[in-house]
Amino acid sequence: MDDNKLYNALLKSQDEQRRLLDRDRGEAKPEDNFRKERPYAGSDRKRPNWTRVETNQGEHAPTVYDSSVSLALIGNPNPWSREQLRERKIIYSGMPDKEVMDAYRELRIQLRNRAGEGNFTVMFTSLGNSPGSLLTAFNLAVSFGLDSHSSALLVDCDPYNKDLQGLVSTPMESGVTDFVGDRSLTIKSIIYPSGVDRVSVIPAGTQASSAVELFSAVRMRELITELKARYPDRCIVLNAPPFRENTEARILERFADQIVFGVPFGEVTGEIIADSVDALGSDKFSGLIFQE
Template identity: 85%
Template sequence: MDDNKLYKALLKSQSERRQVENDRGEAKVEENFRKERPYAGSDRDKPNWTRVETNDNEHPPTVYDSSVSLSLIGNPKPWSREQLRERKIIYSGMADKEVMDAYRELRIQLRNRAGDGNFIVMFSSLGKGHSGLLTAYNLAAAFALDSHTSALLVDCDPYGKELSSLVSSPMTSGVTDFVADRSLKIQSILYPSGVERLTVIPAGTQASSAVELFSAVRMRELITELKARYPDRCIVLNTPPFQENTEARILERFADQIVFGVPFGEVTGEVIEDSVDALGSDKFSGLIFQE
């Protein structure tokens, strides 16, 4: 083979090798990005491209890297262990290991059921007038304890007032305000919780029109946008009691999985069965018994 033919053969070989690498999704040297770190126990290895929450509007990141993006989730006023214990918020190393292990088991079961990617869990209490917010908050906190995962608690119970006592930063606008006012941006309703890697969105101030607002197109746009921001995020929707409010039935459409809370001594087996039947969906994932 003369030099000219050898040179052309080498060029063809290099071109074919690059094509194979592109087909495999392998990164080129000049692209210089790191692959997404998968969930613990997951075998996902494909990088995800998405936006992350940041105050740098001029130079937003374009490549998703969980080790970088998760560090951007601010927590300016972290709760101390004493403050977490006072508020009955779970944390790693807490004295009541049984409670901590129960939330870890919930996290494992919900994640296994969801498979790869992020997902939305709706939590609703079956008790009459019984708020499930603390349970929903701790469920989100359980996901946030995983260093490779972020969590977002979206409080969609406009009648509850407990969230402000569980969050270390003052909150103003929330879900209903965002849906009602198109001038509001998503960043204006996101608040650091005091727990690392856990962000919260309050219900807002428009309680009287919550049913209509939760049914609006802008509500669907909000949930879609929130779910797209992080590929390794778990979103927990806290809703009013399922048996007493229309809001929970409306919000069910946004959930990938649904968990009911059962207050101790308040709910019969018949009520549980009726609630699951009324749901009429394969999204039902289980029960959490609340003290």
């Protein structure tokens, strides 16, 4: 047998052995001759539970929570201009009276340090009858809104003062007392944009004559609990009627984590301040704001 015949016989023998082997294992597929890639780590995990959200700022996939991005989406359809803020004596970043701005910044820092992590509720109530108390409470809320990593909600619980509409750029209707007295109202229906970024407001409502009973109701407690649970970066400011003149303030203190007294210039003595702090009888007292 010459070399060519020997070579062809060897090839035929190898082909025959391969066919027999394939018959025993089953028919081989062409792709079996290629190495299969190992799946990448985590490929068998469940898909993430978030969905893509369309916003006016493009698409944002929720990776690491960024409070400044989320809070920037809070609606403010009628923002006040700097001139309008100045006319209403509302604080704003870059205002000419730096001492006033710094005073509110310091107050914000002290309250936040005392509160620790998470959101909290601070009640502001005046020890006098100064008409500027609501403005002080509003500016306290604005001081938190000026921080891009937090927001504020002013809940006006003084149904005897109607000055809030002059500080807010959006017409308001129903408020706290209406919500508590009417279970058909939703929380969304009583929250309004203020005209200041990251600051929302809830007016006191129209039912002033029954405010004491309404503030004592279970639905009032449910309202405050829900407001605190909605946003982890929100500071809630409760504006209460004057502490020494009304029962409402003593009822509302139960909903506050901290309490700040307003001291109108020339109206309150040191003895009145000391007596009021003693009457409060609570470790919630956080300090005083002296009002001009």
